[in-house]
Amino acid sequence: MNLTLHLTEGCNMACSYCTRVQSAVRMSEDVLDAACDLAFSAGTHGGLCFFGGEPLLEQGLIERAVERCRMLSQKTGKPARFKMTTNGTLLTPGFLTLAKNVQMGIGLSFEGTAQDQCRRFQDGSGSFHIVAEHAKMLLQYLPGSYAMMTVAPDAVPQYAEAVQYLYQLGFRTILATIAYGENVHWTDDDLDLLGIQLRQIAAFYQEQLRNGTPFFFSPFDGKIRDLLRGFQTGERCHLGFRQMPVAPDGKIYACTQFIGDADFCLGDVFSGINTEKQKELAMRDATPDTCKACALRSRCTNSCGCLNRLETGNERTVSPLQCAYERMLIGIADETADALFQADPARFQKRFSS
Template identity: 25%
Template sequence: MIHQYKNNGYNIVLDVNSGMIHIVDELVYDIISLYESHDVDTIIEKMMDKYSIPENAGLLEDPISKELILEGIDEIRQLKEDGSLFTEDIYQNYISEFKNRETVVKALCLHIAHDCNLACKYCFAEEGEYHGRRAIMSYEVGKKALDFLIVNSGKRRNLEVDFFGGEPLMNFQVVRDLVKYGREQEKIHDKHFRFTLTTNGLLLNDDIIAFANEEMDNVVLSIDGRKEIHDHMRPSRNGKGSYDIILPKFIKLAESRNQSRYYVRGTFTRNNLDFSEDVIHLAELGFKQISMEPVVSLPEEPYAITEEDIPVICEEYDKLAEYMIQSKKEGRSFNFFHFMLDLSGGPCVAKRLSGCGTGTEYLAVTPWGDIYPCHQFVGEEEYLLGNVDDGIKRDDLVEGFKHCNVYSKDNCKDCFARYYCSGGCAANSYKFHNNINDTYDIGCELQRKRVECSIMLKAAELDGEE
């Protein structure tokens, strides 16, 4: 299976199953599209017809000839023989073994506070309340959650814990105490905790920044970009905007971490389909680690992204990619989370097939100790897995998530991006289709575009090094 596309002057061919990427000229690009379905004589005839037309002849460096076409065909044949083009599915035979693999819990999302000091209009957590259950996690529940993670992590040493909300800084003392407890347990059990904090920034101060710099492997800072966009969707409980309060704090934290081990994370909606301007705004403020994600909302919401918005959004991704190329040339480079692909190695097979590990390796814990497959399933009682006192009680649900992969979803089987998104988000599938083995169609279209832009950026990077 191959995927061909043109972007920013590059002719790009992705061999899906091997992950190999080829940047080719116009002639080879066209021959590849015919190679598997036409014989040599037909390919020669079609290419001679196309490139004999004056306006097309200028696309080639050399005049079209049978010899030039045969040279292109030979090049493609060699790539196929070398296993980098038209390769067979390398994972299909692995799927039975994959479904029966042993899993351990690697990461927990601790809902430190089901409460929030903002009233974000698109919040899936309903302003931190998660279906009406406002609560604060106690130190005792948090300790039990960390103990659960240690016991269920098997031989894995590195463990991930995200302090999440609502707004976790509304319960900061428990965050501090749990980190201390975790550090004590590391020595006893030969584990290492990688802590993450996700915050809206209202309560950030010098003491919290210092603590985060000492203990947090990553800090996620929520900001939607331009002031008018941010304040419209992320007001405080009294209706006033929060941009002016949080921005100087975020700049200070980012600088204090040497512009690494953090990212500013925004959400764009139908209100700002020109979201590239929000990313550019954040970049020009000096932030080097940026994420801007599309809102996932049911269509009845006024800010929801619809299918008719997809072409506009795709144009914005192209615009952003071109801006990033220019910024890098000018010495102002930054990372955009959705354009970051490791094309040389990338994730392991399990990650390529199943993604984030929701329901198996990654779990969420509520303030009262209930365990759910991830933070977006919290409050969906049919997906309550167990609790920190008794452990996992719904092994059937865990098995369901273990079998959820790119081969269990019909929409993934012929998608060129399947090994990059790993089948998409199970929570989004449940939200739109009431099961975890489907896909969120708008999200799929945008993911495909992001993959295309990511590969083009790599091509531009290599082009600039030559």
């Protein structure tokens, strides 16, 4: 079973697009231990993703979870799997040694050369230089780590430059999305510039793939694979199944955006999961009514209830921004796919059909 543990609601940064309310609330050791036990109670493995706030503010809890999961792995014969999303400012050689020993997958929230546009410390100072140095250290210990970009309007002019910077730094997997929510305000000019930047990224992306060098850029890879393989039911939004978040108080929710909403609470780490409630959520048609006639619906994020709620307040309603971005991205991804296929059909099929 996979659980995302919200270890703390605190963070040492104040990113301009962040919609989370920071506080001193943290997960107790009792809740942590019960979450570890629950992760191994079903399924083929015990999977934990450490999340926040900034999870490294609670490094002691992470260390405790790793040790407990090692014990549970020996007891059950199931492998323990660990992931973490971090802003990178608190990474140390000591922690990375632990992470390497347990093969932890680490996603670094880092926007490269665009970092200081939105990702600043609480006192307003920039974080680029610290995170850049820590990113190098991270890649030395765990070369397979990935960068996670959230691109707000202020960062759009540097988007392509930032992607190239992250790639040259050593990241071969970059997960990117635009910033959504009440703290960002996109204009038509911003979206026009975003399209220009995405085409510049597409040119760089094509260059790497034609050279045979590894590069996974989620906005393009996801759309191209959807184009080739068609609708994949398993990859659509399934509330309350794929990766269930655990709040600091131990309550389990269907998705991160629904934490605190009793309608989407599936139980807690002590009493377990309400499977009937879980099935009820899973049976809901994930595609909003406004999208059902759209030819692009199976290649779009319209089924993401978490994103829909963040943008519109309703998990069944897609925002105009999301629709415009998805249409733009799919068009550019298709142009990119066509160019790559024309250049080398065999390599294209090998790269995207597996």
